[in-house]
Amino acid sequence: MKKFLTFAATTIAASFASMSAHAIVLDFVAEAAGAERAITNGSTITNFQGTGVDVTFTAGTENWFPYFDDLNGDGLPAGLGVCKKVFTAVGAPGDDGMDDDCDPPSDDNVTIEETITLGFSGGGFAIRDITFYDAAHNQLGVGMNDGMIAITLDGGMAMTMLFSEAISMANAGAFAAASSIMFAFVDTQFYVGAISDIPIPGAIPLLLSGLAGLGFASRRRKSA
Secondary structure (H helix, E strand, O other): OHHHHHHHHHHHHHHHHHHHHHOOEEEHHHHHOOOOEEOOOOEEEOOHHHOOOOEEEEEOOOOOEEEEEOOOOOOOOOEEEEEOOEOOOOOOOOOOOOOOOEOOOOOOOEOOOOEEEEEEOOOOEEEOEEEEEEOOOOEEOEOOEOOEEEEEEOOOOOEEEEHHHHHHHHHOOOEEEEOEEEEEEOOOOEEEEEEEOOOOOOHHHHHHHHHHHHHHHHHHHHHO
16 A cells, blocks of 8 residues: 555656646736736737747727736735726826836726737647636635636637636636637626646546545554
């Protein structure tokens, strides 16, 4: 039993190491850290965060701005949202000396009638994991904190679903090889925190709990 458990643990560790080595994570929380800002609508960031992926960011209306929102005062994450208006002059009321902050600062997530679209170069991006945060910077789609979102792939038909369903669908490969993905407000303000091409397989937590059960049973037999 001990040899089996050791082998299984080694296999799982190797699997995680392999996943980490090949994962591409587009982390919008990290992009905003210390560099909160609006960018010009339709901007492309080449080789985003050194991932080799070129990402084009588009807010729904021509005059709006994709926006990278930093941590809030409590240190909770946000990520990618939309801003309708930015400060146009240094020294404007509430400005921090930069001319690319959202005006007002609270209008920096995806809210009523707003969308944010990510376009990917090189034939698409295999989205397998998505992280969302709400207006209070709490993670969406986890536990009881849920709501509705609409997602459109490659300019097709919008699909309305729960945030938790969107995460599950991504994990299952439903958004693989998308050339573009649009996130739209339905009933809950949100930020896109990150997307990745590799999820944590749902079988691994089950396998770990099974191994724990086997180890417990083994100890009980030895003590009997």
